[in-house]
Amino acid sequence: xxxxxxxxxxxxxxxxxxxxxxxxxxxxxxxxxxxxxxxxxxxxxxxxxxxxxxxxxxxxxxxxxxxxxxxxxxxxxxxxxxxxxxxxxxxxxxxxxxxxxxxxxxxxxxxxxxxxxxxxxxxxxxxxxxxxxxxxxxxxxxxxxxxxxxxxxxxxxxxxxxxxxxxxxxxxxxxxxxxxxxxxxxxxxxxxxxxxxxxxxxxxxxxxxxxxxxxxxxxxxxxxxxxxxxxxxxxxxxxxxxxxxxxxxxxxxxxxxxxxxxxxxxxxxxxxxxxxxxxxxxxxxxxxxxxxxxxxxxxxxxxxxxxxxxxxxxxxxxxxxxxxx
Ligand SMILES: Cc1cc2nc3c(=O)[nH]c(=O)nc-3n(C[C@H](O)[C@H](O)[C@H](O)COP(=O)(O)O)c2cc1C
Numbered sequence: 001x002x003x004x005x006x007x008x009x010x011x012x013x014x015x016x017x018x019x020x021x022x023x024x025x026x027x028x029x030x031x032x033x034x035x036x037x038x039x040x041x042x043x044x045x046x047x048x049x050x051x052x053x054x055x056x057x058x059x060x061x062x063x064x065x066x067x068x069x070x071x072x073x074x075x076x077x078x079x080x081x082x083x084x085x086x087x088x089x090x091x092x093x094x095x096x097x098x099x100x101x102x103x104x105x106x107x108x109x110x111x112x113x114x115x116x117x118x119x120x121x122x123x124x125x126x127x128x129x130x131x132x133x134x135x136x137x138x139x140x141x142x143x144x145x146x147x148x149x150x151x152x153x154x155x156x157x158x159x160x161x162x163x164x165x166x167x168x169x170x171x172x173x174x175x176x177x178x179x180x181x182x183x184x185x186x187x188x189x190x191x192x193x194x195x196x197x198x199x200x201x202x203x204x205x206x207x208x209x210x211x212x213x214x215x216x217x218x219x220x221x222x223x224x225x226x227x228x229x230x231x232x233x234x235x236x237x238x239x240x241x242x243x244x245x246x247x248x249x250x251x252x253x254x255x256x257x258x259x260x261x262x263x264x265x266x267x268x269x270x271x272x273x274x275x276x277x278x279x280x281x282x283x284x285x286x287x288x289x290x291x292x293x294x295x296x297x298x299x300x301x302x303x304x305x306x307x308x309x310x311x312x313x314x315x316x317x318x319x320x321x322x323x324x325x
Pocket of ligand 1: 032033034035056057058079081083085111150188214215216238239240241243265266267268286287288289290
């Protein structure tokens with residue numbers, strides 16, 4: 001097992017590994033950014049060693065308090081959120097959250113957000129210089145296996161989405177961030193664009209190692225008695241089962257447009273949902289909103305994928321994407 005591999009996936013006799021740049025994830029099921037914190041709140045409920053990857057809550061250069069309440073509202077088929085990237089900032093992340101993340105043996109991918117190209121670069125630079133300055137024992141994990149670059153948050157005024165809708169900016173940002181780290185860079189794209197495949201091609205041209213697809217879809221709910229939007233900022237990001245067909249279609253289009261791996265997400269709650277993404281072209285998946293009602297969803301999804309692979313005589317999870325007729 002190489003330095004970058006992690007233990008913990010049940011021995012299924014199948015090849016569940018996912019290769020992203022130099023990183024090998026032990027299995028294709030991860031937990032999505034913003035729905036799992038930094039891993040600390042789910043200790044009792046989710047066996048993180050059995051996850052393929054943990055994608056952290058967004059980390060920005062400065063601390064952010066986030067958007068005004070209410071920040072979450074339920075809809076018939078999901079949630080609208082407008083958290084606004086609330087997080088303690090990179091310095092506190094390094095002091096308080098990174099030591100906790102080291103306890104997890106799954107791959108840890110740090111989700112990075114910013115308002116400008118320099119913001120994103122500064123977050124990665126601080127993390128890299130912190131890691132480089134540390135002296136760790138041979139058994140200690142670094143705690144950061146890669147970065148997921150959030151160019152797709154619909155809930156902030158500046159940054160995020162303004163990168164995510166412009167292929168020129170995406171290519172430039174990706175190229176610039178590659179100069180700051182040797183760890184894999186995963187660009188997380190927004191579905192709120194005309195042509196997501198064009199954005200994915202730009203990320204690949206800039207040197208991205210993978211694409212996460214998709215972030216939330218802009219949505220709104222209105223309280224007809226209070227005569228106000230149901231969430232403080234007006235519009236927010238819709239997640240959950242309502243967006244699954246949008247995510248599957250985006251994955252299908254993006255995976256045919258690029259050669260790098262695609263990580264599919266949006267509305268996955270059960271194994272069948274995840275298998276749709278894998279057939280559409282994803283090599284891995286993430287589970288977000290479903291965790292709120294069923295923290296065991298990642299384990300159930302992984303077990304279901306293994307059962308499906310046995311029934312369909314598929315040995316390697318990466319081969320599922322070749323099976324779509
Ligand atoms: C409460 C909440 C907070 C989120 N925060 C982030 C975030 O910090 N960074 C990010 O890239 N995506 C964030 N997302 C988006 C999710 O990671 C995911 O892309 C989206 O919810 C679709 O997946 P799902 O339908 O399985 O939840 C957030 C989603 C929710 C519901």
